[in-house]
Amino acid sequence: MKYDFTGIESKWQKKWDDEKAFCASNGGERPKFYVLIEFPYPSGTGLHVGHPRPFTAMDIVARKRRMQGFNVLFPIGFDAFGLPTENYAIKNKIHPAAVTRDNIAKFTGQLKRLGYSFDWERCVDTTDPSYYKWTQWIFLKMFDAGLAYKALIPVNWCTSCKCVLANEEVVDNVCERCGADIVRREKSQWMLKITKYAQRLIDDLDTVDYVERVKAQQRNWIGRSVGARIDFMTTSGDTIQVFTTRQDTLYGATYMVMSPEHPLLQKWTLDNPDEIKAYQALAAKKSDFERTELVKEKSGVELKGIRAVNPVTNKEIPIFISDYVLASYGTGAIMAVPGHDTRDWEFAKIYNLPIVEVVSGGDISKEAYVDCDSGIMVNSGILNGLSVEDAKVKITKWLAKEGLGEETVNFKLRDWVFSRQRYWGEPIPIVNCEKCGYVPLSESDLPLLLPEIENYETTETGESPLAAMTDWISTVCPKCKGPAKRETDTMPQWAGSSWYFLRYTDPHNDTALAGRDALSYWTPVDWYNGGMEHTTLHLLYSRFWHKFLYDIGVVPTAEPYNKRTSQGMILAEDNQKMSKSRGNVINPDDYINEYGADTLRLYIMFIGDFEKTAAWSSQAVKGCKRFLDRIWNLAADGAILKDADSSHEAAIHRAIKKVGNDIENLKFNTAIATLMALVNDFYITPPTQGDYKVLLTLLSPFAPHIAEELWEMQGFGGYAAKEAWPEHDESKTIEAQIEIAVQVLGKLRSTIKVPPDCDDDFLIEKAKADEKIARHIEGKQITKTIVVKNRLVNIIVC
RNA sequence: GCUGGUGUGGCGGAACAGGUAGACGCCCGGGACUUAAAAUCCCGUGAGGGCAACCUCGUGCCGGUUCGAUUCCGGCCACCAGCACCA
Numbered sequence: 001m002k003y004d005f006t007g008i009e010s011k012w013q014k015k016w017d018d019e020k021a022f023c024a025s026n027g028g029e030r031p032k033f034y035v036l037i038e039f040p041y042p043s044g045t046g047l048h049v050g051h052p053r054p055f056t057a058m059d060i061v062a063r064k065r066r067m068q069g070f071n072v073l074f075p076i077g078f079d080a081f082g083l084p085t086e087n088y089a090i091k092n093k094i095h096p097a098a099v100t101r102d103n104i105a106k107f108t109g110q111l112k113r114l115g116y117s118f119d120w121e122r123c124v125d126t127t128d129p130s131y132y133k134w135t136q137w138i139f140l141k142m143f144d145a146g147l148a149y150k151a152l153i154p155v156n157w158c159t160s161c162k163c164v165l166a167n168e169e170v171v172d173n174v175c176e177r178c179g180a181d182i183v184r185r186e187k188s189q190w191m192l193k194i195t196k197y198a199q200r201l202i203d204d205l206d207t208v209d210y211v212e213r214v215k216a217q218q219r220n221w222i223g224r225s226v227g228a229r230i231d232f233m234t235t236s237g238d239t240i241q242v243f244t245t246r247q248d249t250l251y252g253a254t255y256m257v258m259s260p261e262h263p264l265l266q267k268w269t270l271d272n273p274d275e276i277k278a279y280q281a282l283a284a285k286k287s288d289f290e291r292t293e294l295v296k297e298k299s300g301v302e303l304k305g306i307r308a309v310n311p312v313t314n315k316e317i318p319i320f321i322s323d324y325v326l327a328s329y330g331t332g333a334i335m336a337v338p339g340h341d342t343r344d345w346e347f348a349k350i351y352n353l354p355i356v357e358v359v360s361g362g363d364i365s366k367e368a369y370v371d372c373d374s375g376i377m378v379n380s381g382i383l384n385g386l387s388v389e390d391a392k393v394k395i396t397k398w399l400a401k402e403g404l405g406e407e408t409v410n411f412k413l414r415d416w417v418f419s420r421q422r423y424w425g426e427p428i429p430i431v432n433c434e435k436c437g438y439v440p441l442s443e444s445d446l447p448l449l450l451p452e453i454e455n456y457e458t459t460e461t462g463e464s465p466l467a468a469m470t471d472w473i474s475t476v477c478p479k480c481k482g483p484a485k486r487e488t489d490t491m492p493q494w495a496g497s498s499w500y501f502l503r504y505t506d507p508h509n510d511t512a513l514a515g516r517d518a519l520s521y522w523t524p525v526d527w528y529n530g531g532m533e534h535t536t537l538h539l540l541y542s543r544f545w546h547k548f549l550y551d552i553g554v555v556p557t558a559e560p561y562n563k564r565t566s567q568g569m570i571l572a573e574d575n576q577k578m579s580k581s582r583g584n585v586i587n588p589d590d591y592i593n594e595y596g597a598d599t600l601r602l603y604i605m606f607i608g609d610f611e612k613t614a615a616w617s618s619q620a621v622k623g624c625k626r627f628l629d630r631i632w633n634l635a636a637d638g639a640i641l642k643d644a645d646s647s648h649e650a651a652i653h654r655a656i657k658k659v660g661n662d663i664e665n666l667k668f669n670t671a672i673a674t675l676m677a678l679v680n681d682f683y684i685t686p687p688t689q690g691d692y693k694v695l696l697t698l699l700s701p702f703a704p705h706i707a708e709e710l711w712e713m714q715g716f717g718g719y720a721a722k723e724a725w726p727e728h729d730e731s732k733t734i735e736a737q738i739e740i741a742v743q744v745l746g747k748l749r750s751t752i753k754v755p756p757d758c759d760d761d762f763l764i765e766k767a768k769a770d771e772k773i774a775r776h777i778e779g780k781q782i783t784k785t786i787v788v789k790n791r792l793v794n795i796i797v798c
Numbered sequence: 799g800c801u802g803g804u805g806u807g808g809c810g811g812a813a814c815a816g817g818u819a820g821a822c823g824c825c826c827g828g829g830a831c832u833u834a835a836a837a838u839c840c841c842g843u844g845a846g847g848g849c850a851a852c853c854u855c856g857u858g859c860c861g862g863u864u865c866g867a868u869u870c871c872g873g874c875c876a877c878c879a880g881c882a883c884c885a
């Protein structure tokens with residue numbers, strides 16, 4: 001009988017569906033285990049071959065943990081709001097909700113064809129009003145807590161789409177959608193105060209088990225630096241505040257630089273206003289991309305008529321504006337220390353400004369002496385002779401005493417721009433009242449439904465398509481009942497995904513985002529795997545939301561995820577990223593049709609180190625199909641021994657140990673290699689039914705359909721998927737005869753076969769007696785012998 | 799520049815509390831079965847030398863520690879990813 005994967009796979013998929021085989025229960029005797037994958041965005045093109053890598057990996061973990069007796073929650077849902085759906089809807093004149101429905105149906109079919117053990121009863125859809133009601137509810141809570149606010153900020157404006165783009169939607173300074181130029185525009189936007197959580201988002205990384213590259217990237221993005229705020233008086237009687245991490249170099253501050261957007265510039269009357277305005281206009285025209293290009297020479301304009309005073313030297317120093325100082329970081333102004341900062345040094349050279357050495361050890365006539373931690377303070381008044389470290393402490397104390405500054409922590413992290421001028425997103429549940437200002441809807445008014453509209457096109461004015469819905473917009477103020485207007489922007493795609501893992505614990509609850517008991521039972525997520533591309537977006541955003549929900553008593557833990565791992569990307573066969581334009585996209589359906597889902601699952605796990613990028617090979621897939629054929633044929637050819645003693649005991653116990661450990665350590669490729677080696681053994685010496693049963697048990701998480709079918713054919717009873725995961729016996733992992741390497745002078749010269757755990761003298765004698773070894777030591781004096789138990793003997797001669 | 803990571807056969811990759819380098823798979827070669835082919839099964843497959851037994855070399859480069867280094871240490875080089883005029 002041939003291995004008919006198509007029939008087998010649909011048979012078991014139907015059975016799993018009918019029996020709701022993998023649904024979790026909230027509670028019970030067994031320990032809980034919550035495994036999470038990033039829920040997919042249901043695009044029109046369907047699953048691509050990148051999806052099955054993390055999905056299969058976590059399915060294997062979920063299945064193995066179930067077999068080990070855990071109550072496993074392995075849920076699935078769809079992150080369905082977003083731009084591609086909206087674009088598709090515009091182009092094809094179909095309502096985005098209909099597009100979403102179709103795409104979810106398509107994805108569901110594809111996911112089921114891969115045999116994933118999801119709990120489909122808990123499936124969530126972020127565009128479902130019963131779901132986004134709670135997304136809006138969280139927003140209202142944030143508004144109440146002062147974490148959601150509206151602000152006029154510079155945004156990325158696409159000149160062709162006539163709408164705002166998120167930073168991540170701008171690629172190489174053009175719109176990722178249409179390729180048009182991006183300019184900066186001031187726009188009033190809803191913001192979320194993620195910066196309030198910056199310190200905790202860093203600190204609590206120490207409490208979770210994330211792979212190091214994820215932690216490092218988040219720390220880097222949040223960008224904490226410790227320094228000081230220092231106040232510089234000006235001749236106009238104002239104060240310019242600066243942030244510096246090098247307060248020790250204050251005596252070397254010979255000029256100041258402000259960003260062209262600094263608010264004091266509007267206040268001041270200067271002697272060269274035209275020159276300044278011209279520079280400001282130039283800077284405003286430039287995009288962030290151009291402004292941050294390193295190659296260009298620094299430029300700036302000196303402010304004529306107003307100077308600053310260095311608080312320690314009491315010298316008057318010039319003030320410049322330059323776009324190398326960013327308005328959005330620190331205070332938007334710096335003290336320039338050209339002796340010990342490369343940028344300041346370059347600027348000083350161009351404008352002929354004094355360069356003073358305040359830390360000895362470098363040669364400031366050639367370049368700024370920056371890495372000067374080991375240097376000694378000079379030309380620095382009260383700091384002279386101190387180390388850099390001590391100087392920092394001393395000057396900071398002095399500044400505090402004089403009321404001229406204090407120690408400060410600064411972050412790179414910015415608040416989250418939360419408005420999108422789009423239709424297909426969650427409406428922001430706020431009204432703008434002429435009298436009361438921004439007023440939140442009351443909870444009982446949620447969900448605020450997305451109205452049905454005819455036209456989803458963005459408008460000429462850059463407002464949301466909802467802005468044209470005058471009926472919908474006009475409303476009454478919840479507070480004063482006077483006339484008010486609804487907010488027409490919607491939430492970004494990252495909103496719904498910031499809390500979806502909470503909804504899975506209690507997906508049908510209509511009185512809370514999830515019940516307290518359900519949250520206490522399931523959270524935190526035990527293991528969350530997802531893409532590196534979400535490290536500083538979704539992963540950070542959801543940690544922020546979770547911490548907020550923790551603060552207001554909604555969730556029981558400060559962190560949402562205990563463990564975070566990340567898969568590598570799958571490249572196309574040509575080693576390039578898959579893309580429609582390159583025409584190298586691999587569709588998993590084609591491989592399921594040709595080889596079956598079990599083969600595809602195996603191959604995608606066997607392709608290489610799970611955490612590294614791997615290139616697809618249509619040739620190598622065959623090897624995994626052959627492996628399954630060989631397992632199938634063992635049974636079909638009647639090679640399995642009944643009523644016999646196993647000659648594979650040691651190999652079986654080693655395989656149990658290795659496969660189990662490998663799954664927990666994401667080493668799926670070597671787990672599969674172990675199973676392949678075991679099957680190769682079975683072809684040399686036939687397995688007993690007991691051996692075969694263990695093989696199927698270990699195979700079951702990887703290739704669940706064929707494992708189940710063979711299990712049934714062998715009459716093992718029940719399901720392979722519900723079989724207890726076998727335990728290995730360490731004492732049985734060692735063969736009766738082991739091979740030991742024999743070296744002479746550290747070079748392998750022979751091997752000997754001996755029983756395990758022989759004593760050293762026996763091994764040495766046995767090694768010396770070996771014919772090949774005898775030849776190598778003949779006529780030489782043995783000075784030393786080294787024995788490594790059960791591994792090798794090394795004979796040293798001279 | 800900063801941060802994290804990676805360099806091993808023709809290819810994907812194993813092995814690292816230092817201990818038989820190349821598991822497993824792909825490709826390729828040979829054989830069995832077959833009228834033949836496919837499929838399947840068996841054997842071989844790092845490089846060089848030798849009829850062979852064997853020998854020499856070999857884990858990015860240069861050094862070091864060690865009986866023994868892909869693994870540890872020092873110094874380089876290359877590549878990948880993220881951030882980047884962040885004061």
